[in-house]
Amino acid sequence: xxxxxxxxxxxxxxxxxxxxxxxxxxxxxxAEDGEEGLRLFRAALPDIVVADxxxxxxxxxxxxxxxxAENQTVPIIFLTARSQTADVVRGFELGGxxxxxxxxxxxxxxxxxxxxxxxxxxxxxxxxxxxxxxxxRFDYPKQRLHxxxxxxxxxxREAELLKRLYDQRNQVLERTVVLRELWGDDSFFNxxxxxxFITRLRRxxxxxxQVQIINIRGIGYKLVV
Numbered sequence: 001x002x003x004x005x006x007x008x009x010x011x012x013x014x015x016x017x018x019x020x021x022x023x024x025x026x027x028x029x030x031a032e033d034g035e036e037g038l039r040l041f042r043a044a045l046p047d048i049v050v051a052d053x054x055x056x057x058x059x060x061x062x063x064x065x066x067x068x069a070e071n072q073t074v075p076i077i078f079l080t081a082r083s084q085t086a087d088v089v090r091g092f093e094l095g096g097x098x099x100x101x102x103x104x105x106x107x108x109x110x111x112x113x114x115x116x117x118x119x120x121x122x123x124x125x126x127x128x129x130x131x132x133x134x135x136x137r138f139d140y141p142k143q144r145l146h147x148x149x150x151x152x153x154x155x156x157r158e159a160e161l162l163k164r165l166y167d168q169r170n171q172v173l174e175r176t177v178v179l180r181e182l183w184g185d186d187s188f189f190n191x192x193x194x195x196x197f198i199t200r201l202r203r204x205x206x207x208x209x210q211v212q213i214i215n216i217r218g219i220g221y222k223l224v225v
């Protein structure tokens with residue numbers, strides 16, 4: 001079963017979440033602060049990280065920065081009571097994959113964990129070889145984007161989003177459809193998360209001017225090659 005690194009400084013909440021996840025078959029490594037969480041991350045190499053934002057010694061955002069400096073692909077879910085748009089956007093810009101506001105239900109957390117681990121039944125099948133996107137070659141199964149001798153590692157959600165854009169290339173990928181498939185719903189905060197990931201994908205393909213990700217206002221996005 002997948003290994004989850006759970007980092008939560010509220011010990012009572014942390015143990016409830018840990019026990020609930022283990023009852024559902026997950027292996028859980030638990031830490032009560034960011035520094036211990038970083039140590040466990042390096043030791044356990046978890047499949048996914050679930051981290052509180054407001055923590056002693058090393059907060060969740062700083063922890064995400066440290067993790068992303070070492071690993072670009074492991075999914076990160078933030079848990080927080082803070083819901084300001086600026087905090088949400090900052091979390092995604094620092095490499096987070098999802099954002100769950102406290103209080104939350106365990107069923108919602110598990111759905112989001114499974115989605116990030118690639119278990120959603122609607123996920124597209126892996127192609128046989130690298131996909132051509134202008135001068136780029138997109139290795140979807142390995143979540144890597146190649147340009148000449150350079151390769152960039154994509155996060156799970158970046159790869160899933162780019163695959164959907166590729167499948168709909170030169171056509172409009174509807175915003176509501178991709179939000180429901182990858183985020184679970186088309187809420188405001190998830191919409192802001194999608195905007196951040198589109199910005200990150202544009203940075204990944206900026207070295208080929210023939211490749212563009214265009215915003216179709218009020219509808220969605222189009223990958224133009």
